[in-house]
Amino acid sequence: MGVEQKLGDMGVVTTTLENVVNWSRTNAMWPMLFGLACCAIEMMAAQASHFDMSRFGMELMRASPRQSDLMIVAGRVSRKMAPVLRRLYDQMPEPKWVIAMGDCASCGGVFNNYAIVQGVDEVVPVDVYVAGCPPRPEALIHGVVTLYEKVKGEKFKDVVVS
Amino acid sequence: MDKKLETIVQALQENFNTTNEEFRGEVHVFVTAENIIDALTLLRDKYDFELLSAMTATDYWPQQSPRFHVIYQLSSLARNLTLQLRVPLNGAEPKIPTATGVYKVANWRERELLDMFGITPEGHPDPRRILMPEGTEGHPLRRDFPLGYEEPQFTFNFEEIDLGKPYAKE
Numbered sequence: 001m002g003v004e005q006k007l008g009d010m011g012v013v014t015t016t017l018e019n020v021v022n023w024s025r026t027n028a029m030w031p032m033l034f035g036l037a038c039c040a041i042e043m044m045a046a047q048a049s050h051f052d053m054s055r056f057g058m059e060l061m062r063a064s065p066r067q068s069d070l071m072i073v074a075g076r077v078s079r080k081m082a083p084v085l086r087r088l089y090d091q092m093p094e095p096k097w098v099i100a101m102g103d104c105a106s107c108g109g110v111f112n113n114y115a116i117v118q119g120v121d122e123v124v125p126v127d128v129y130v131a132g133c134p135p136r137p138e139a140l141i142h143g144v145v146t147l148y149e150k151v152k153g154e155k156f157k158d159v160v161v162s
Numbered sequence: 163m164d165k166k167l168e169t170i171v172q173a174l175q176e177n178f179n180t181t182n183e184e185f186r187g188e189v190h191v192f193v194t195a196e197n198i199i200d201a202l203t204l205l206r207d208k209y210d211f212e213l214l215s216a217m218t219a220t221d222y223w224p225q226q227s228p229r230f231h232v233i234y235q236l237s238s239l240a241r242n243l244t245l246q247l248r249v250p251l252n253g254a255e256p257k258i259p260t261a262t263g264v265y266k267v268a269n270w271r272e273r274e275l276l277d278m279f280g281i282t283p284e285g286h287p288d289p290r291r292i293l294m295p296e297g298t299e300g301h302p303l304r305r306d307f308p309l310g311y312e313e314p315q316f317t318f319n320f321e322e323i324d325l326g327k328p329y330a331k332e
Binding site (some may be wrong): 107112114118122123124 | 314330
């Protein structure tokens with residue numbers, strides 16, 4: 001039963017190490033359990049049974065930055081929160097990725113004022129921006145899948161070891 | 163004006179030479195900064211205003227004298243009364259004596275005044291900013307504080323603003 005029956009006796013599969021590593025990274029990418037504002041509600045919905053983000057390997061939300069690969073910045077980041085966010089990012093092990101979820105995290109959104117960081121890319125390097133106020137769970141999942149496409153294209157020689 | 167409030171306002175007038183205004187049944191008593199602590203103590207001890215329910219300020223910039231009104235909103239649960247005290251302050255180095263000795267709740271309220279308006283509470287036990295991070299310049303709720311933080315990016319000025327954006331490195 002299962003994959004053997006469908007594919008027959010495949011014997012040996014040849015591929016590149018890059019492909020295998022990137023495939024494994026995209027199929028078990030654990031986001032950090034971390035929400036800042038109303039976008040976090042949509043993030044929870046994306047994780048819950050109706051949308052079920054674990055179909056894409058986002059099986060668990062890890063409450064610790066040490067165990068997570070992906071930071072979803074869900075909501076507006078205040079200037080007082082910015083150093084905390086950076087610290088969480090620094091605590092995550094390499095390789096790590098960041099999704100700026102929603103307009104506030106991407107560019108400040110409607111909060112063009114003294115209290116809010118005008119785009120979280122001032123604090124951490126962002127890989128994917130998801131538009132919407134807040135984005136629907138489908139939009140977040142689309143952002144995640146877009147990130148997977150990006151990760152699948154990564155080359156070892158481009159990775160900067162810091 | 164409420165009959166019960168009238169005697170209290172009169173007592174304030176006799177003791178501290180205050181003036182008062184009434185607007186839709188709400189009484190505002192203007193007190194000078196030197197007298198505010200005595201006035202609060204009198205109201206708390208003699209007239210049962212046991213609660214400082216709000217403490218805030220308004221900025222009448224560009225008017226300089228008085229530029230700020232510090233507002234003490236007092237409630238008496240025993241007598242079912244509310245009374246507003248206002249302290250007018252000038253624009254240059256505004257300061258008030260701390261009310262923490264009379265109402266403990268004034269501690270954080272005065273830190274907020276310091277943070278948002280730059281009104282110094284003199285003799286405050288812990289005069290730090292309360293809302294904004296350390297090292298913030300200016301006082302956000304002042305009228306002359308700039309409104310927008312960053313100019314919005316449109317198609318015609320996108321690149322110009324993008325060059326000045328402080329993007330994070332790895």
